[in-house]
Amino acid sequence: MLMSKMDAFAQAGKSAVMQNIQGTMQFLQRFPPFNQMENAHLAFLVEQCQLRFYAANDSIIKPADGPVEHFYIVKQGRVVGERQHVTRPGTETTFEITSGECFPLAALLGERATRTEHLAGEDTFCLQLNKAAFIRLFTLSEAFRDFALRGVSSLLDQVNQQVQRRAVETLGNQYSLNTRLGELAMRHPVVCDPATPLREAVRLMHEQQVGSIVIVDEQRFPIGIFTLRDLRQVVADASADFAQPINRHMTASPFYLSPQASAFDAAIAMTERHIAHVCLVEERRLCGVVSERDLFSLQRVDLVHLARTIRHASRVENLVSLRGEISQLVERMLAHGASSTQITQIITLLNDHTVCRVIELAIEDKGDPGVPFSWLCFGSEGRREQTLHTDQDNGIIFEARDAAHAAEIRGRLLPLAQHINQGLAQCGFSLCKGNIMAGNPELCLSRAEWARRFAAFIREATPENLLASSIYFDLRVVWGDEQACEQLRQSILEQVADNRLFQRMMADNALRQRPPVGRFREFVLTRQGNDKAATLDLKVQGLTPFVDGARLLALANGIGANNTLERLRQLVAREVIDPLDGAAYEEAYHFIQQTRMQQHQLQSRQNLPYSNRVDPDSLNHLDRRILRESLRQAQRLQSSLALRYQL
Amino acid sequence: MSLFAWLRPSPPRLDEQLRQRVQQLTAPAPLAEHSLRQQRWVVLDLETSGLNLNRDHVLSIGAVVIEDGAIDFRQQFERTLHQRDHKLTSSVLIHGLGPSAIAAGCDPAQALLELMDFIGDSPLLAFHAPFDQRMLSRALKDHLGYRLQHPFFDVAELAPLLNPQITLREAGLDDWTAYFNLEAAERHNASADALVTAELALILFSQARRQQLDSPALLDQQLHRLRRRRQQSHGF
Numbered sequence: 001m002l003m004s005k006m007d008a009f010a011q012a013g014k015s016a017v018m019q020n021i022q023g024t025m026q027f028l029q030r031f032p033p034f035n036q037m038e039n040a041h042l043a044f045l046v047e048q049c050q051l052r053f054y055a056a057n058d059s060i061i062k063p064a065d066g067p068v069e070h071f072y073i074v075k076q077g078r079v080v081g082e083r084q085h086v087t088r089p090g091t092e093t094t095f096e097i098t099s100g101e102c103f104p105l106a107a108l109l110g111e112r113a114t115r116t117e118h119l120a121g122e123d124t125f126c127l128q129l130n131k132a133a134f135i136r137l138f139t140l141s142e143a144f145r146d147f148a149l150r151g152v153s154s155l156l157d158q159v160n161q162q163v164q165r166r167a168v169e170t171l172g173n174q175y176s177l178n179t180r181l182g183e184l185a186m187r188h189p190v191v192c193d194p195a196t197p198l199r200e201a202v203r204l205m206h207e208q209q210v211g212s213i214v215i216v217d218e219q220r221f222p223i224g225i226f227t228l229r230d231l232r233q234v235v236a237d238a239s240a241d242f243a244q245p246i247n248r249h250m251t252a253s254p255f256y257l258s259p260q261a262s263a264f265d266a267a268i269a270m271t272e273r274h275i276a277h278v279c280l281v282e283e284r285r286l287c288g289v290v291s292e293r294d295l296f297s298l299q300r301v302d303l304v305h306l307a308r309t310i311r312h313a314s315r316v317e318n319l320v321s322l323r324g325e326i327s328q329l330v331e332r333m334l335a336h337g338a339s340s341t342q343i344t345q346i347i348t349l350l351n352d353h354t355v356c357r358v359i360e361l362a363i364e365d366k367g368d369p370g371v372p373f374s375w376l377c378f379g380s381e382g383r384r385e386q387t388l389h390t391d392q393d394n395g396i397i398f399e400a401r402d403a404a405h406a407a408e409i410r411g412r413l414l415p416l417a418q419h420i421n422q423g424l425a426q427c428g429f430s431l432c433k434g435n436i437m438a439g440n441p442e443l444c445l446s447r448a449e450w451a452r453r454f455a456a457f458i459r460e461a462t463p464e465n466l467l468a469s470s471i472y473f474d475l476r477v478v479w480g481d482e483q484a485c486e487q488l489r490q491s492i493l494e495q496v497a498d499n500r501l502f503q504r505m506m507a508d509n510a511l512r513q514r515p516p517v518g519r520f521r522e523f524v525l526t527r528q529g530n531d532k533a534a535t536l537d538l539k540v541q542g543l544t545p546f547v548d549g550a551r552l553l554a555l556a557n558g559i560g561a562n563n564t565l566e567r568l569r570q571l572v573a574r575e576v577i578d579p580l581d582g583a584a585y586e587e588a589y590h591f592i593q594q595t596r597m598q599q600h601q602l603q604s605r606q607n608l609p610y611s612n613r614v615d616p617d618s619l620n621h622l623d624r625r626i627l628r629e630s631l632r633q634a635q636r637l638q639s640s641l642a643l644r645y646q647l
Numbered sequence: 648m649s650l651f652a653w654l655r656p657s658p659p660r661l662d663e664q665l666r667q668r669v670q671q672l673t674a675p676a677p678l679a680e681h682s683l684r685q686q687r688w689v690v691l692d693l694e695t696s697g698l699n700l701n702r703d704h705v706l707s708i709g710a711v712v713i714e715d716g717a718i719d720f721r722q723q724f725e726r727t728l729h730q731r732d733h734k735l736t737s738s739v740l741i742h743g744l745g746p747s748a749i750a751a752g753c754d755p756a757q758a759l760l761e762l763m764d765f766i767g768d769s770p771l772l773a774f775h776a777p778f779d780q781r782m783l784s785r786a787l788k789d790h791l792g793y794r795l796q797h798p799f800f801d802v803a804e805l806a807p808l809l810n811p812q813i814t815l816r817e818a819g820l821d822d823w824t825a826y827f828n829l830e831a832a833e834r835h836n837a838s839a840d841a842l843v844t845a846e847l848a849l850i851l852f853s854q855a856r857r858q859q860l861d862s863p864a865l866l867d868q869q870l871h872r873l874r875r876r877r878q879q880s881h882g883f
Contacts, residue, residue, distance in 0.1 A: 018723050019838035020711065027830075050717035053849035055857075076830060123827070125846065128717065 031100030033147030041141040048133035054120035062117040077124025081116040182259030194247035224250030271307040340593035374480030382474035389610040395443035406446040461505040507645040510548035515634040539612035542592040545634040588630035675797040676768040684716035692840040709837030727752035776801035
């Protein structure tokens, strides 16, 4: 009797979760992924831990230790990553890890040594979990597994990139724009051969309740498509004979994509080409058709329709009312988990359509000036990185025999250009404060005049010229022939490649905006005017370092691309930038841009003016941490420039 | 029977099984010359019914282990002791152990035996260790007839020894945890106090290594020296 009572007491003492386990669990529950983990899994984690102390500057793990044996969570203090410079003595701080954050996921998952020495940045306590327990936890807890896979940043390892891609796949349905087309086109496409009578083909479409029929050859390769729109035309034509073979009425050589392509690719193609159906072809055989409607039922994003309405708007006033829809579209896309790159691409596309339509309407209005010209855009529009908040940065290029001829053409184009500028302003593209607009005689130039002007920028690197080159050298044609602009670009590239001094000045310029992360503080914030909270500028302090750095390196290495991410990719392809660094920069740029857009969207909903300033405390823990890491990447890009140009 | 036998408190009556287990308990190891990291330590905190060494008794015991230079969460000890006639005193306001918790606690003899098993031959660490040492000694003697001989290190004595530049007079656990920016989950709970004391000990061991005091024996010698100096300066 007595014994059994004692046993019960002993049992009670043991089975209850120990106070300290509980306390540590409560601490961890303030941070992701621990706040999403089941209690039992979290208790398992804590019970298997050791708590270690590291005095400031103590090494925690280093490359020479061999394959990583432990998973660490910072309980208190700060851990910094120090990587040895490849080309010179000394180290650089690559990242900072603070309370509630973990390391080294990449090395642990990759079963290798760390590439970066982890040091205690100050007196630090870490919870340490051995590898066996880590693996056990990884299999037990889905929340933990997701985090471990997703939280690994590409700056650490290439292996992780694959892992991440897989993680995105498992995140799946929220990312509807990333859905593979093969999964969307579920129905078997309705097909016929080219000799099929029109009446027979329409009967097939009617029976199957589809809006299109694909005409295929004997190998099942699509040679034409016939849609309800085509049928309307046939019916409207009084002389139509429904006994004729369908190949007399079909649209030949239809556009097609691989079933591996994404819903986003299809939406872009439809918008660019003004089509409503995309064939899916694998190994030269038709395997599906995706219609505009398939995409919209998925995304409720009426992108193609919007683009078409813009291109057919009969008055500038109609375009103005469509601008509101673009904002709504962006909102829906953000809500659907579209990436910032996808959104800037779509905004640029719709803006380009708007610009083209404004130009066409202006020509209808004012009459054709009778000289061929091309409409140029510069700055973020030139880089295809526009957000909802856009200024005009544009110009005109034309061909002229000599100075007198140029002046004469300019006289004819300027009234039209000014009219276009006003039309664009009506559509919400604010007039440029610096007057970088085609209606300005200094920006309505012949090819020779532009070339002279750009050569002067490169030859005389004054502060004004450096600033100007950072705007004008991202030029692109929106409307009109592209050849003259390409010739200009080639000559810019040749001159910059030859001029080391100009490059160095540009590098110096690119270092002017320092990313707001400090060695001892999370963020370096400034207070603006009467603001209550200190903030940082996502555009100037976050994006500009990437944009400036990528521009300089692209120009210096003969890369003609304008888009920052595209420039980074090509720089990696040409081995100017290390692939791991390139991926890290891309990811960081991406995240800052995404944060900025979400912020704009929020401001637009609250009827506040657009601002790029953010108070990091207003972000959730995970976002704040990724933002800090992203800004640190900007810092790394800058120090690589400083090194390259010995600044 | 000795003439004075009646003066001594009668040894507790233990059942045979308990008595055998008490006899099998490991004796403390002498203080080693090896590094602090190689030493297993048990960090102890007791909550008591009051501060009177002769009258008050142990209500709960919390202990954590420092092994291989880290606090090992797999080894933790936590017991509330059952007291037959526990009287509620004002100390309940500090430790928060109400009569119901005490009544639900486990048999003190059993718990203390398990504690000694848990301690093994390791030296003990505590904040204001002499108090815990005397309270525990008495409890062990009363309940198990066991004589506690394990060496105790006082964290309240180690901290000023290794941080002579700091002048914290009569500093308590709260003062030192504040000084080192430690976060205590819930103070005045035996386990949480043991944990924060252990965290403090990890910091102090790290300092000891830097000051070439990297072994239990060296640390002990240094403490003795400090005590002697202090006695001299107080004019003994």
